[in-house]
Amino acid sequence: MSEYLFILVLYRCTLEQSKAWQGLSVLLEKGEIGRDNIFIRDNTERNIYLAEAYNNGLIEAQKRGLKMVVLLDQDTVLTTSYFEKLCSLKEDDSVWAPTLVAHSGEQLSPYYYSGTWGPWWSKHKTPDNNDLPMVFNSCLVLPLSVCRLIGGFNRNYPMDYLDFDTCRRLVKAGVELKSLGVTLEHNLSMADKSNYVSKERYILFLSAEKQYAADLGWRAQIAYRLRLALRAIKWTIIRHQYWQETWKSMFV
Numbered sequence: 001m002s003e004y005l006f007i008l009v010l011y012r013c014t015l016e017q018s019k020a021w022q023g024l025s026v027l028l029e030k031g032e033i034g035r036d037n038i039f040i041r042d043n044t045e046r047n048i049y050l051a052e053a054y055n056n057g058l059i060e061a062q063k064r065g066l067k068m069v070v071l072l073d074q075d076t077v078l079t080t081s082y083f084e085k086l087c088s089l090k091e092d093d094s095v096w097a098p099t100l101v102a103h104s105g106e107q108l109s110p111y112y113y114s115g116t117w118g119p120w121w122s123k124h125k126t127p128d129n130n131d132l133p134m135v136f137n138s139c140l141v142l143p144l145s146v147c148r149l150i151g152g153f154n155r156n157y158p159m160d161y162l163d164f165d166t167c168r169r170l171v172k173a174g175v176e177l178k179s180l181g182v183t184l185e186h187n188l189s190m191a192d193k194s195n196y197v198s199k200e201r202y203i204l205f206l207s208a209e210k211q212y213a214a215d216l217g218w219r220a221q222i223a224y225r226l227r228l229a230l231r232a233i234k235w236t237i238i239r240h241q242y243w244q245e246t247w248k249s250m251f252v
Contacts, residue, residue, distance in 0.1 A: 001033050001086055005064065007057035008072040009050060010042045020138075023078025032083075036064050049158035050137065058152055061144050067091065069147065073138035075187035076100070085180045086141065094176045095142050097135040100186040108188055109136040109163075110179075118213055118220035119164065120227040133177050137163045138186055149173050160208035165215070202242050206249045225250070 008020055015021050027033045039060045041053040048056075054071060061069050070086070072078075082098060089096060100109040112131040113119035119134065127133065147153075150169045157165045170177060197205075213224035228250060235243035 001027070001037065001083070003067045003091075004033070004037055004070055004086065005057060005061040005066045005068070006033070006038050006070045006072055007054060008038065008040045008074065009053045010040065010044065010074050011047065012044050013074045015040070018074040019077045020072040020074055023083075024072075027083065037066070050162050051153040051155050051158050054137075054153045055155075058144065058147050067144055069142050069144060071137045071140045071142070073136075073186065076138045077185040078139070079182070079184060081182050082139065082180070082184060085182050089141065091143070093143060093146055094178045095140065095146060095170055096178050096180045097141070098139050098180045099183040100136050100138065101183055102188060103185060108186055110134060110177075115168075115216065116219050117223040118216050120224050132171060133167050134164055135167055135177060136186065137166070139184060141180070146170070146173075146175055149175070156211060157208055158204070160205045161212045162208075164212055168215075199242065199245065203245060206245070210249070
């Protein structure tokens with residue numbers, strides 16, 4: 001795996017606490033990768049979010065003469081079978097992704113959604129006509145040449161919806177998204193409200209949703225506003241902590 005750069009982004013998590021690092025450290029101990037194969041960005045003190053951190057990683061991959069990058073979330077559990085798949089990949093212009101599941105076993109990624117109406121109403125595991133794929137950033141394997149082809153990671157999506165945008169731009173560029181054929185456990189940060197979702201984070205999420213709807217087109221914007229209205233009504237009834245922010249977003 002000497003041609004890979006593993007890009008690990010941390011936030012309010014020490015290196016030792018990171019499940020992804022625990023997997024990488026095993027490879028280090030075995031000598032299967034070296035320190036030059038790892039790039040760590042700790043966003044705790046100065047949060048540059050994901051897009052900027054990943055782009056910094058691409059610069060490092062270029063400097064170090066590496067050909068492939070692997071994006072890692074701090075809370076994804078890396079397994080021996082995942083690393084074995086990486087070792088077996090042939091160099092081409094494809095992008096590879098594992099299946100990610102929650103601790104409950106629910107499949108989180110990949111899935112498909114309408115490229116016309118957006119991801120706010122219907123998500124499914126097999127594509128229909130005009131569907132777009134969505135795979136999470138975590139454990140995504142990309143050739144550096146493909147990253148250059150799509151212009152790196154889009155700073156208009158500093159964190160939320162970056163994975164949607166990246167997949168959409170890969171499809172537009174004619175890059176094939178392939179399954180690694182391995183399943184990993186992943187912690188979805190937006191689902192862990194007690195630890196992750198501050199008011200500032202939710203407002204950032206709302207901005208990303210709105211931006212992505214605009215990028216997809218007017219039909220997706222209509223679908224998104226309907227979904228947002230339903231969320232606002234539901235959260236008002238149950239007095240969700242961010243019900244007011246949701247209503248405000250309707251009229252901005």
